[in-house]
Amino acid sequence: MEVCAARAPGKIILAGEHAVVHGSAAVAAAIDLYTRCSLCLMPLADDEAAATLELDLKDPGLTFSWPCGRLREVLLTDEAAGAREARPCSPDRLASIARLLEEHEIPEAKIWLSAGLSAFLFLYTSILGCRPGKVTVSSDLPMGSGLGSSAAFCVSMSGVLLTAAGVVTAVGGISGEGMEWELVGKDDLELVNRWAFQGEKIIHGKPSGIDNAVSTFGSMIKFKKGELTNLKSSNPVKMLITDTRVGRNTKALVAGVSERASRHSDAMASVFNAVNSISEEVSSIVELAANDEIAITSKEEKLAELMEMNQGLLQCMGVSHSSIETVLRTTLKFNLVSKLTGAGGGGCVLTLIPTMLCNLVLEKVIAELESHSFRCFKVEVGGQGLQVCQGGCSYFNGDVV
Numbered sequence: 001m002e003v004c005a006a007r008a009p010g011k012i013i014l015a016g017e018h019a020v021v022h023g024s025a026a027v028a029a030a031i032d033l034y035t036r037c038s039l040c041l042m043p044l045a046d047d048e049a050a051a052t053l054e055l056d057l058k059d060p061g062l063t064f065s066w067p068c069g070r071l072r073e074v075l076l077t078d079e080a081a082g083a084r085e086a087r088p089c090s091p092d093r094l095a096s097i098a099r100l101l102e103e104h105e106i107p108e109a110k111i112w113l114s115a116g117l118s119a120f121l122f123l124y125t126s127i128l129g130c131r132p133g134k135v136t137v138s139s140d141l142p143m144g145s146g147l148g149s150s151a152a153f154c155v156s157m158s159g160v161l162l163t164a165a166g167v168v169t170a171v172g173g174i175s176g177e178g179m180e181w182e183l184v185g186k187d188d189l190e191l192v193n194r195w196a197f198q199g200e201k202i203i204h205g206k207p208s209g210i211d212n213a214v215s216t217f218g219s220m221i222k223f224k225k226g227e228l229t230n231l232k233s234s235n236p237v238k239m240l241i242t243d244t245r246v247g248r249n250t251k252a253l254v255a256g257v258s259e260r261a262s263r264h265s266d267a268m269a270s271v272f273n274a275v276n277s278i279s280e281e282v283s284s285i286v287e288l289a290a291n292d293e294i295a296i297t298s299k300e301e302k303l304a305e306l307m308e309m310n311q312g313l314l315q316c317m318g319v320s321h322s323s324i325e326t327v328l329r330t331t332l333k334f335n336l337v338s339k340l341t342g343a344g345g346g347g348c349v350l351t352l353i354p355t356m357l358c359n360l361v362l363e364k365v366i367a368e369l370e371s372h373s374f375r376c377f378k379v380e381v382g383g384q385g386l387q388v389c390q391g392g393c394s395y396f397n398g399d400v401v
């Protein structure tokens, strides 16, 4: 029984969501909330009929299982076609995967899971073929809320599958959560990122690639047309995240913005262009070294103003929501600036926490936000990306794997 695990972080977008899909720059950072996947590969059993692929999703609390023979029959594949290069999921393969999912009763209230399940079946069978195994997924991230849960799912899944395939190897240790997590080298990360992007395409339709990139590589990045620049921030950027708990779906929101762009192409091109300038300015400001109180305050004031401008343009794109507006109004009472993060339409909102803000005020802000039934998170910004645990990781989320 071969065992390995991987974890990948969620993200916040400081500037540029949606516009990044249309070629503008955006700025994003990893946060210390993770999705973890563990994989237990079963030996190729003598009892062929009993061999299954199992997926245990801890957060929705659902498990799925497919007989390996049925996977082979429907997907017309056995051996993985090679994990060393990422391939897109063809429309025919996606249709076959949909047939496999129809054989499961997914509760109507959790039907949004089918996109993630399709991405799982595509990644697993493309990387490992129809081998029997058990995959367990658990996450700190609220799903479908703008913190990149789909990307963290695809990155951690690709990471664990490619590690099991022997294509990705760990290079060094850091520890956390009682496990020996290890970092992965640059070329291997590139490969994981390319596979995760193919998974994101199944979930998002037309992703820019920023979410999987920041989840894979970590840190704070500027991203434009697939190009990634690492931003070296000398002063930590402190953000409060508020989850409005209003569910939404990134694929539909991205499609909505594209439709608006095709109806009003000149106006929307100007909006995307303005967002590009905001993201460029945000990326220069985060890299500015600020050594004293005055410099830090001026840096934060500029960031706050740019966030406010970006939020206005997101409203122009049609992706704000009354719950987001409630967060904006609530934080403004305390002179704090907020903007939505991720795809909007509900989901999460970022509030810039100035270094000089006293804890008592922050606690009051949180209490008022939570009185609206929102949920607040204080997160560390700009940490590590994908990490893996090869063999030896005997314990995962309470499950022996």
Ligand SMILES: Nc1ncnc2c1ncn2[C@@H]1O[C@H](COP(=O)(O)OP(=O)(O)OP(=O)(O)O)[C@@H](O)[C@H]1O
Binding pocket: 035, 057, 059, 112, 113, 114, 115, 116, 117, 137, 138, 139, 142, 143, 144, 145, 146, 147, 148, 149, 150, 151, 153, 203, 204, 211, 248, 249, 250, 251, 341, 342, 343, 344
């Ligand atoms: N831990 C998980 N287990 C199963 N499926 C997941 C998990 N995390 C994400 N998903 C899949 O990803 C979908 C959510 O992706 P979506 O892109 O809509 O939101 P998000 O990634 O959280 O937000 P954003 O894209 O705005 O950052 C879920 O509906 C599900 O299909």
Ligand SMILES: C[C@@](O)(CCO)CC(=O)[O-]
Binding pocket: 013, 016, 017, 018, 019, 020, 021, 146, 148, 204, 206, 207, 208, 209, 210, 211, 250, 254, 341, 342, 343
């Ligand atoms: C809305 C979007 O810009 C960010 C979602 O986190 C979509 C994408 O870039 O793929």
Ligand SMILES: [Mg+2]
Binding pocket: 148, 149, 150, 151, 204, 211, 250
């Ligand atoms: Mg997503």
